[in-house]
Amino acid sequence: MADGVRVVDRPRTGIGVSTRRPDGGPKVRGEFAYSSDLHADRMLWGRTLRSPHAHARILSIDIGPALTIPGVSAVLTADDVPGRPTYGLTVPDQPVLARDIVRYEGEPVAIVAADHPDTARRAIASIVVEYEVLEAITDPQRALQSPAIHPDGNLIRTVPIRRGDVDAVGSVVVEGTYEMGIQDQAFLGPESGMAVPDGAGGVDLYVATQGLHQDHAQVAPCLGLAPEQVRLHLAGTGGAFGAREDLSMHVHACMLALHVNRPVKMSYLRDESFVGHVRRHPAHMWFRHHATPEGRLVKVEAQILLDGGAYASTSAYTAANSARFACGPYRVPNAVIDATCVRTNNAPSGAMRGFGVVQVCYAHESQMDKLAAAVGLDPVEIRLRNVLARGDELVTGQTVDVPAPVRECLEAAASVPMPPPASDVDDYGLPGGAGRTADRARIRRGVGYAVGFKNLAYAEGYDDDTRARCRLDGGVATITCAAAELGQGFVTVAEQITRTVLGVDQVVLAPASTATIGSAGSSASSRQTYMSGAAIAMACRQVAEGARRAVAHRHAVAVEALEIDEGRIVSRDLSIDIPIGRASEEPLEAEVNHHHRETFPMDPVTGQGDTDVSWVFAANRAVVDVDLDLGLVRVVQMATGQDVGKALNPLSVVGQIEGAVSQGLGLAVMEEVVTTDGIVRNPSFTDYLIPTTADMPPVEITLIEEPEDGAPFGAKGVGETACLSSTPAVVAAIRAATGLELSRVPVRPEDIALADVRREG
Amino acid sequence: MTGAVTYRLQINGADHAVESSWLGESLLYVLRERLGLVGSKNACEEGECGSCSVLVDGRLVCSCLELAAAAEGTEIITVEGLSPDGTLSDVQEALVAEGGVQCGFCTPGFVVAVHDLLDGNASPSPLETKEALAGNLCRCTGYGRIEAAVERVVELRRG
Numbered sequence: 001m002a003d004g005v006r007v008v009d010r011p012r013t014g015i016g017v018s019t020r021r022p023d024g025g026p027k028v029r030g031e032f033a034y035s036s037d038l039h040a041d042r043m044l045w046g047r048t049l050r051s052p053h054a055h056a057r058i059l060s061i062d063i064g065p066a067l068t069i070p071g072v073s074a075v076l077t078a079d080d081v082p083g084r085p086t087y088g089l090t091v092p093d094q095p096v097l098a099r100d101i102v103r104y105e106g107e108p109v110a111i112v113a114a115d116h117p118d119t120a121r122r123a124i125a126s127i128v129v130e131y132e133v134l135e136a137i138t139d140p141q142r143a144l145q146s147p148a149i150h151p152d153g154n155l156i157r158t159v160p161i162r163r164g165d166v167d168a169v170g171s172v173v174v175e176g177t178y179e180m181g182i183q184d185q186a187f188l189g190p191e192s193g194m195a196v197p198d199g200a201g202g203v204d205l206y207v208a209t210q211g212l213h214q215d216h217a218q219v220a221p222c223l224g225l226a227p228e229q230v231r232l233h234l235a236g237t238g239g240a241f242g243a244r245e246d247l248s249m250h251v252h253a254c255m256l257a258l259h260v261n262r263p264v265k266m267s268y269l270r271d272e273s274f275v276g277h278v279r280r281h282p283a284h285m286w287f288r289h290h291a292t293p294e295g296r297l298v299k300v301e302a303q304i305l306l307d308g309g310a311y312a313s314t315s316a317y318t319a320a321n322s323a324r325f326a327c328g329p330y331r332v333p334n335a336v337i338d339a340t341c342v343r344t345n346n347a348p349s350g351a352m353r354g355f356g357v358v359q360v361c362y363a364h365e366s367q368m369d370k371l372a373a374a375v376g377l378d379p380v381e382i383r384l385r386n387v388l389a390r391g392d393e394l395v396t397g398q399t400v401d402v403p404a405p406v407r408e409c410l411e412a413a414a415s416v417p418m419p420p421p422a423s424d425v426d427d428y429g430l431p432g433g434a435g436r437t438a439d440r441a442r443i444r445r446g447v448g449y450a451v452g453f454k455n456l457a458y459a460e461g462y463d464d465d466t467r468a469r470c471r472l473d474g475g476v477a478t479i480t481c482a483a484a485e486l487g488q489g490f491v492t493v494a495e496q497i498t499r500t501v502l503g504v505d506q507v508v509l510a511p512a513s514t515a516t517i518g519s520a521g522s523s524a525s526s527r528q529t530y531m532s533g534a535a536i537a538m539a540c541r542q543v544a545e546g547a548r549r550a551v552a553h554r555h556a557v558a559v560e561a562l563e564i565d566e567g568r569i570v571s572r573d574l575s576i577d578i579p580i581g582r583a584s585e586e587p588l589e590a591e592v593n594h595h596h597r598e599t600f601p602m603d604p605v606t607g608q609g610d611t612d613v614s615w616v617f618a619a620n621r622a623v624v625d626v627d628l629d630l631g632l633v634r635v636v637q638m639a640t641g642q643d644v645g646k647a648l649n650p651l652s653v654v655g656q657i658e659g660a661v662s663q664g665l666g667l668a669v670m671e672e673v674v675t676t677d678g679i680v681r682n683p684s685f686t687d688y689l690i691p692t693t694a695d696m697p698p699v700e701i702t703l704i705e706e707p708e709d710g711a712p713f714g715a716k717g718v719g720e721t722a723c724l725s726s727t728p729a730v731v732a733a734i735r736a737a738t739g740l741e742l743s744r745v746p747v748r749p750e751d752i753a754l755a756d757v758r759r760e761g
Numbered sequence: 762m763t764g765a766v767t768y769r770l771q772i773n774g775a776d777h778a779v780e781s782s783w784l785g786e787s788l789l790y791v792l793r794e795r796l797g798l799v800g801s802k803n804a805c806e807e808g809e810c811g812s813c814s815v816l817v818d819g820r821l822v823c824s825c826l827e828l829a830a831a832a833e834g835t836e837i838i839t840v841e842g843l844s845p846d847g848t849l850s851d852v853q854e855a856l857v858a859e860g861g862v863q864c865g866f867c868t869p870g871f872v873v874a875v876h877d878l879l880d881g882n883a884s885p886s887p888l889e890t891k892e893a894l895a896g897n898l899c900r901c902t903g904y905g906r907i908e909a910a911v912e913r914v915v916e917l918r919r920g
Contacts, residue, residue: 023865027862028856238865655902696903
């Protein structure tokens with residue numbers, strides 16, 4: 001202000017403040033309506049008959065017995081799919097209902113609608129399907145030598161990267177082979193939703209999803225309906241973590257509802273959920289790192305094999321991520337990398353938090369520890385000698401032109417005070433808890449470190465644009481945006497951004513729907529705050545500009561004489577000072593279509609290209625106690641340093657990091673979907689373990705704030721990064737405690753306690 | 762539906778008639794689908810996740826494992842009964858304020874479980890809290906903010 005001092009009450013609910021979730025009250029009271037809570041008059045229950053075989057030919061389906069059960073209204077099969085018989089997020093290669101062949105255990109074969117979920121269950125059980133069981137191709141290492149299990153073939157994509165001197169050799173070479181099992185997202189809210197026919201041939205689907213519009217683009221063609229005849233509305237979503245990127249019950253519920261002309265609700269049970277959504281790609285990885293005697297990286301070689309399961313989903317892009325991030329956040333002048341994703345008769349793999357990077361982060365960080373040992377450096381020092389910084393080039397040739405505080409993340413994690421020694425812990429705090437520890441003298445403590453990084457938003461030339469509309473009327477700002485709130489807190493940040501730009505107290509978020517606005521893209525790849533948050537800020541700024549013009553007009557001054565400042569329209573001499581919320585008697589409205597900067601494909605031979613929008617970085621330190629006899633691991637403490645750009649809501653960011661660390665910890669020591677010949681053996685929370693309160697240690701978090709130019713208030717997306725580096729940090733800590741190689745995650749008790757037996761056996 | 766029965770349930774101090782219910786229905790199903798009390802959640806329906814936690818005669822149970830008809834004659838408290846006047850209980854308030862709620866699907870179960878914990882033990886140690894809440898799964902938070910909420914309530918109740 002040139003000629004005056006004005007004290008402005010900064011909004012206490014704006015950017016940088018840990019404001020409360022707008023949906024917090026309803027959620028703690030049990031009033032928030034999740035997709036499985038929906039109810040309508042005359043509603044029926046839908047249920048899915050699934051293949052019990054990983055690979056089989058369907059010889060016949062007899063739905064007759066189901067139709068005779070009182071209360072059953074419809075039994076539908078592939079013959080009843082009204083439109084396109086297949087769907088898919090990237091290519092439509094997956095049948096809505098299997099016709100001739102089932103390609104994985106759990107593939108949908110028939111659907112029913114009935115008056116009660118138990119009636120539906122009995123109806124499903126009564127359908128007689130005659131199968132000819134075929135050999136299941138479930139080993140990804142055999143997939144490319146096996147007969148094609150799908151007309152599109154068994155190769156989904158190979159992504160090569162050739163960088164610098166591919167023949168370069170370092171004087172120090174370390175090599176390793178690494179494996180990762182299948183991790184399930186294990187969101188708590190089941191796949192569910194309700195389809196309501198509109199009486200005119202169309203349908204409204206209320207569903208839990210990550211991306212309404214990407215679902216809509218698949219659902220409408222399968223129903224054989226025009227786009228406007230199908231409307232998707234976001235129902236309360238109980239977590240996602242990638243598992244709601246693809247369709248689940250969407251088309252089935254709509255088919256049934258249109259067939260019986262009644263609302264139909266579907267809600268998967270937990271065992272069904274384990275085959276009802278895509279899971280994280282299991283991986284086989286070979287790495288060879290070359291370095292100088294001082295531990296500086298010379299070259300990285302990597303061969304990465306991902307199991308895509310029976311259908312493509314997003315596997316092609318997962319493979320690309322595995323390739324691009326195979327070296328980790330390090331300076332690597334030379335690289336020879338191939339990442340391949342193949343088709344098998346396992347359930348489809350797809351998106352999960354960390355998308356293709358979690359796998360390679362475990363491998364490259366294991367390699368860095370091997371390298372540290374080979375050159376005689378400690379794990380922190382080997383990393384600090386090689387970390388990327390802003391201005392460095394990636395192995396794709398792209399320059400990192402955003403803040404890249406890898407060093408700062410690692411130093412922050414490494415400087416957290418160590419927890420008390422194991423001897424100070426009472427029995428309950430020991431591995432396995434009270435009573436399960438064999439002998440205190442056989443407990444070993446270990447410390448491990450890891451760093452990781454990942455891209456923000458979509459890559460390789462994909463324009464995942466977004467839209468937001470702001471309407472200011474009577475001091476109330478209404479934001480319309482189709483971004484899916486999954487629990488991550490987008491709704492909180494959307495309100496904060498709006499309050500900050502417009503200075504209004506009252507912000508209303510309109511329900512997310514395909515009927516009211518165009519796509520916001522998916523709530524995936526850490527992108528919604530970065531993308532839709534930016535769109536909301538832009539829409540609000542356009543409204544503020546409208547307010548400025550309105551005030552100028554009313555006061556007969558030049559627009560240039562007025563400034564937009566802290567939610568107010570102010571003249572230089574302060575004679576005009578009007579809150580934006582009261583600036584115009586007419587409603588003001590603006591809609592923005594926001595695109596991130598242009599990205600480009602990877603060169604098909606060299607993998608070179610400016611593929612990414614931005615990157616986020618994190619480091620973890622893990623401290624563990626290991627019971628050598630029982631093979632039990634207690635993670636004692638996690639320390640995380642994370643690059644966040646700017647924390648728009650610090651409490652939300654902490655929640656994202658703690659949640660990501662818990663999923664990374666789970667992958668390190670307990671989480672695996674176990675399969676035998678493609679059949680899932682543990683589809684329940686009894687046998688698929690996720691961390692409980694008893695498993696989770698304190699997470700000591702340092703937020704590294706280096707705002708990114710052009711990002712909304714400098715904020716990067718924070719959802720995924722901490723789960724990259726937490727898994728390898730935990731495994732490194734177990735290695736430090738045991739001296740074992742541990743080349744596979746999750747690390748199971750027998751991998752520790754029976755390591756000697758296995759080596760000898 | 763064969764095997765239909767009619768009975769009454771006392772829930773949150775109110776009397777509810779359950780009519781023509783299949784005898785095999787769980788308490789969770791009857792609460793959610795027959796009585797419209799959808800606060801108790803259906804994350805696993807096999808007694809592992811705690812999202813359906815309710816109190817039956819003061820006993821913390823997974824309502825998915827209880828037969829509804831067998832609960833006749835008991836006093837049932839659900840999450841809806843912990844803030845009947847539309848305000849938030851101290852536990853609910855703390856979960857929101859401390860960031861213990863993300864997707865929120867586990868939250869009603871935690872609300873019931875934390876009330877049960879603190880009503881029986883006014884100042885649990887951190888390990889006692891972990892032990893008491895280990896039957897409630899949360900996939901979003903990593904539990905740190907939920908444990909912080911418990912600590913806040915303990916301090917507030919201590920006065």
